[in-house]
Amino acid sequence: MSVKFALLGAGRIGKVHAKAVTSNPDAQLVAVTDAMADAANAVAQQYGARVASLDEIAAASDIDAVIICTPTDTHADLIQKYSNAGKAIFCEKPIDLNVERVKACLQTVATNGTALMVGFNRRFDPSFAALKAEIEAGTIGDVEQVVITSRDPGLPPYDYIPVSGGIFRDMTIHDFDMARFLLGEEVETVMATGSCLVDPKVKELGDFDTAAAILTTASGKQAIINNSRRATYGYDQRVEVHGSKGSVSAQNERPVNIEVATSAGYTAPPLHDFFMTRYVAAYAAEIAEFIEVVKNSKAPSPSGADGLAALAIAEAAEASVASGASIKINK
Amino acid sequence: MSVKFALLGAGRIGKVHAKAVTSNPDAQLVAVTDAMADAANAVAQQYGARVASLDEIAAASDIDAVIICTPTDTHADLIQKYSNAGKAIFCEKPIDLNVERVKACLQTVATNGTALMVGFNRRFDPSFAALKAEIEAGTIGDVEQVVITSRDPGLPPYDYIPVSGGIFRDMTIHDFDMARFLLGEEVETVMATGSCLVDPKVKELGDFDTAAAILTTASGKQAIINNSRRATYGYDQRVEVHGSKGSVSAQNERPVNIEVATSAGYTAPPLHDFFMTRYVAAYAAEIAEFIEVVKNSKAPSPSGADGLAALAIAEAAEASVASGASIKINK
Amino acid sequence: MSVKFALLGAGRIGKVHAKAVTSNPDAQLVAVTDAMADAANAVAQQYGARVASLDEIAAASDIDAVIICTPTDTHADLIQKYSNAGKAIFCEKPIDLNVERVKACLQTVATNGTALMVGFNRRFDPSFAALKAEIEAGTIGDVEQVVITSRDPGLPPYDYIPVSGGIFRDMTIHDFDMARFLLGEEVETVMATGSCLVDPKVKELGDFDTAAAILTTASGKQAIINNSRRATYGYDQRVEVHGSKGSVSAQNERPVNIEVATSAGYTAPPLHDFFMTRYVAAYAAEIAEFIEVVKNSKAPSPSGADGLAALAIAEAAEASVASGASIKINK
């Protein structure tokens, strides 16, 4: 029996999820909705699904699960709506930019007993997953430090910045989740720094484009993160974990593995241009996991609580930049 | 308008092609056939195609093209049958193990004016294709030497060896095609060596498991190939091209990009286990190219003539091992 | 005319410097001193130098320069003594663990107009020097972030820890100097974290064995450092610099460039065991530079002021761990 899906939001990332659903033998795309009728129609036609309204999807008895990839400010409402309708929910990060709003959502989901999985896609990247597996296999002993390099190829559009929640909630939040995923212990304090070095317009908009953070757990494990909104050589995504017996690192994935050698030296092509090409395998694996969650009543992971925890770290990081002090995470 | 396909052979590689066809928006899988009814049924059901006989497929007016992935000894007959039926043909390599039989096939195809593309999948690997693009862009100047490393993880089944045509026609033929693809000039002479070092049973069966060859063109360009049927660390597939201005190389593709560092040193996981996982992207790109061929009457490449040329080199290589002399290629 | 040297301290690092001096055609080792007569004799005999007392060296008219590699707590006194004697001085880091004492030393040296160069050897490593040259050539545009990985293979002896000045003054100080060397702008604030994860004895001794720091300049450039006293895979020394046009990184130097591939994967040997083998070329280049300083009255770099600046950052880092706040550097 296959899991029947509705897709909420037929934009760029919605299409990625639609493809993941339809090429999975255990799932079926039944309905699509989008504020832009054309976008919904295109996806619906390609995969033989119907276009439906938000209410129709909530009421439909042939829909088991929804994938939320609408704008961020709609996520919390939609989670509550579909949880109340008894649907399993996969929601792109973040649940909301406001911690209290997220908590309310999680309460609804808990009350209804519906599944909620959050789209921290990087956990499903084959290399990061293999790195995590090495940690769990004990290869590197006890984790001591996690070092995350996460550098975007370019700035988001200016008009997105004011609604993004700031670099820590928008971009670094992926690294905060990765740190939690790998540290194996909750983050207790955060120190962070933010600068505007890429574009002065970012400063005018009240955000940073260059950031660094140190997270510390109760036992003294550390995660050290560097971020920039400018990486001319492509989307730079690396992780190192150092433990008592050794280290494990995930290097950048290359679009092609060629190298040209001339009198100028050895040159390999730039990295992937951004997440859509870099995380193709991760997006497919993420939806496959969610299908497992729905089909086999498996506990969703990353869960809503994971989404909340990463957001709380982002909030603390922002406070740390403002105060120049180390900030304790609110629990 | 999408290209309508029949799949001839629903085994391992047939399934790969079925997936490539069905996930391409410009193509449709209409019919499947296989000597094993269960195999044909499984693929037909998964993709909503019908099971049909070879004759029904030849006669079907709703089928534009066939993909031949039946056993090697059926290829030539099927090519002629479907060429006579006016179908475009994609055929797994080799067309046949006998040069004269291949020539007869090519004659039929030429007479009928039907498209024939041969499955030298490696040309479509993103890294090898990028390497070829660098050569064509002039980055390395005039090609001087091509060095190909091609090492299988293990022996084929014993019962396959006697019908395989021998290592040069079965395995090295891919490298001969790659050499032709990259040299940019026809191979004129071949020197080759073959040994049995992996398994004495291979010798009993009249084949080699370890081989090397040097191909030379009229102007003196060289291709140097090393082969083994045993690579404990996975499927080893590398190419280097050296030219007057520099070199370009394609390294092995890694299933995951992680590295573990301990007191024992730095360890990365083994390579892909074999061609089914290593050449996923190549198989999809190959079928996409064939769809272009059919849709837009593009000249097929690699063509039947490419299949013939690689086979002639394989034949010469075998003769070189037997005689200890450099052998001129028959044209 | 060659520069005539006295070596103060004939221990492990003293021998390295003795070899660098004697194999440089522009220098000569004239005298050696050490609290352990045997150590002084051994070096003196090997290179045809005389054993002399500290006072004899200060008074000797045939000695132009001294290399101080005695225990840390003697550095400041010796610098003042030999500056007053008119000798050029190369001093192993640190000048002193106390900022005021260092300032007094620098005052003496300035008053006497004698040269003082400090042994931040890493600046002279061929790879780090090449990285710096790329920055200066403008290849990566304006520097934005420096990321330093610096991990020792093991703890220092327990009895050294209490006199070491703590991890920030003893170990991280090299990274603070590297950060200053590469940022191209003075560090203004420091945030740091320290933990004891390697050995609880380190905690008892009042030190950390695992540390991280973020340095920030007035314009918002950042340096991010991770440290551990335990790297099972060898001495881990890497630097990345990210700028407006690109990045430049220096990877670890390998003792040998081999790789073994088996069914367990691809394995390369561990890194160098520690600084004595890792920085062979750097030590030679450092002394060659100092010879230039003495011979050609070139300005010493890294200078006493560089030693002071790195120490001030270390002091601030320690204060940041204690207070949990970002600390401004004292100037």
Added chain:
Amino acid sequence: MSVKFALLGAGRIGKVHAKAVTSNPDAQLVAVTDAMADAANAVAQQYGARVASLDEIAAASDIDAVIICTPTDTHADLIQKYSNAGKAIFCEKPIDLNVERVKACLQTVATNGTALMVGFNRRFDPSFAALKAEIEAGTIGDVEQVVITSRDPGLPPYDYIPVSGGIFRDMTIHDFDMARFLLGEEVETVMATGSCLVDPKVKELGDFDTAAAILTTASGKQAIINNSRRATYGYDQRVEVHGSKGSVSAQNERPVNIEVATSAGYTAPPLHDFFMTRYVAAYAAEIAEFIEVVKNSKAPSPSGADGLAALAIAEAAEASVASGASIKINK
């Protein structure tokens, strides 16, 4: 007691050996000779040795060993002269370009019972030595194929080519020795190809600038070699050995380990410019081994017989190109 040396030939490679001798605590450079008085004087002065004639060196009772780095056509005469004088001999490759002349030399040395070591420096490269150690440790099981990439940055001077003995005796001979070193079994047959692709002048001079060879042993082990006199990216020196349990490879050594990443991709600097910089460590280790040979009456390796064996392969390779046939090695 240290070994006392005379250096015959104070040119480029002579200076390398002089430095290796003088920085080894177990050796002393006593005398230097060269047809150019200035060259001899310069080296003698730098290291405190005397200038002496060939006869004086032969007669000198304070000289244990000679290092021959005079022009190739003098090697055989000098070996016989100094063997007759009872000196241990280190001779740069080749002993002579003529197999019979080499045999006569070896006979003299055998009769006199004097040590003769031949300068196949690559065996002493730390990476190639480590690769050999892995083979001997059994890590890769039984050796099956050796793949050698050996590409010079540029052509030798035109006037050297006619006296060089041709590419196989001059350049590939190093690869033939490496193949013998790693195969662990004598080479029985050779197939080779030679072309002129770099410079037509090389053809006029009767030589090749691009070559490939396949060597085979009695049991079927193979060595596959590719050569060019043009590598724009530097001196390309790589070795792979494939065995029954795995493979071991030695990659190129890099002058510095940096990488620049920009929108053009990832670029590492070119390789070493040639053997003088690439094999610094190998030259020192080679002389250290020879000092062991003289001091401890250790059997010299590579020996005169190794020099002869590599030359016989070179001769066969040349005959193979001429005849287009596989050639058996003369024993």
